[in-house]
Amino acid sequence: MGQYFDNQDLPSKMVKKECFLRGTKFIFYTDNGVFSKDGLDFGSRLLLETIPLEEVGGKVLDMGCGYGVLGIVLNKVLSCSVDMVDVNLRAIHLASINIKENHCQNICAYESNVYSNINSKYTCIITNPPIRAGKKVVYDIVMNAKKYLEKDGVLFLVIRKEQGAKSLIVDLEKQYTVEVLERKKGFYILKCK
Numbered sequence: 001m002g003q004y005f006d007n008q009d010l011p012s013k014m015v016k017k018e019c020f021l022r023g024t025k026f027i028f029y030t031d032n033g034v035f036s037k038d039g040l041d042f043g044s045r046l047l048l049e050t051i052p053l054e055e056v057g058g059k060v061l062d063m064g065c066g067y068g069v070l071g072i073v074l075n076k077v078l079s080c081s082v083d084m085v086d087v088n089l090r091a092i093h094l095a096s097i098n099i100k101e102n103h104c105q106n107i108c109a110y111e112s113n114v115y116s117n118i119n120s121k122y123t124c125i126i127t128n129p130p131i132r133a134g135k136k137v138v139y140d141i142v143m144n145a146k147k148y149l150e151k152d153g154v155l156f157l158v159i160r161k162e163q164g165a166k167s168l169i170v171d172l173e174k175q176y177t178v179e180v181l182e183r184k185k186g187f188y189i190l191k192c193k
């Protein structure tokens with residue numbers, strides 16, 4: 001299976017990071033060849049700190065989970081059921097380690113190229129989409145999310161202004177009601193229903 005970017009030849013060098021999110025301490029192992037290996041991405045933190053937790057519950061899909069930060073934090077803070085998927089096998093391996101490291105339950109991480117291995121519906125899909133994978137993948141993730149959402153389900157995402165936030169919002173509005181929940185340092189947090 002292809003990778004977000006090719007990490008086959010990159011030697012593994014796992015590093016342990018700690019961070020506080022939503023009042024809880026987390027441990028995340030990161031590695032070469034995964035997104036934001038030096039620590040939590042600003043956009044991912046803003047997304048987690050912005051979304052209204054009372055609207056998340058139920059069953060959550062973390063699409064493009066990387067080493068698992070979005071899904072693991074929601075699982076831990078809300079005790080909700082979480083599926084985490086990514087195309088990057090090293091990311092899946094790290095997410096599985098991080099599930100154990102943070103003593104999470106009712107959560108799993110597995111390979112999926114966008115929705116190729118998704119067979120459920122969710123109350124919430126959360127994503128920091130892979131801009132480097134290209135517009136087609138990003139649009140596949142966000143535009144097709146509604147097929148995998150329960151009625152009244154919600155998609156939360158982060159996108160940067162310089163990565164085309166404004167035109168993405170225009171396109172999202174063709175099939176969702178879109179709310180800009182936060183705008184900070186060029187990052188937009190969007191809620192799509």
Ligand SMILES: C[S@@+](CC[C@H](N)C(=O)[O-])C[C@H]1O[C@@H](n2cnc3c(N)ncnc32)[C@H](O)[C@@H]1O
Binds near residue numbers: 086114129
């Ligand atoms: C911007 S990173 C976000 C990672 C993580 N959710 C976070 O917030 O730190 C996007 C992730 O999408 C994954 N990805 C890229 N192409 C994908 C695809 N076709 N299907 C699923 N995930 C993909 C990448 O491997 C990467 O881990």
